[in-house]
Amino acid sequence: MRELFDTMRNLKKAKPNAKICPRCGSFKIRNQSSLSGWIIPDRYICDDCGYFGYLILELEKEDPQEKP
Secondary structure (H helix, E strand, C coil): CHHHHHHHHHHHHCCCCEEECCCCCCCCEEECCCCECCCECCCEEECCCCCEECCCEEECCCCCCCCC
């Protein structure tokens, strides 16, 4: 049970990951609506290539303190 609390605490502290367009690789991707992810599923729009959809890529930031 303690592991669950530690995991939840780490998720809460985690910084948001960089979102990337799956079509063109651009970082200029945004939510379609302010309600996305709250009332309706996240739907993303790429400002560079016009991609419109539910799927995106995310870059995870490496923790320099984390040991392999």
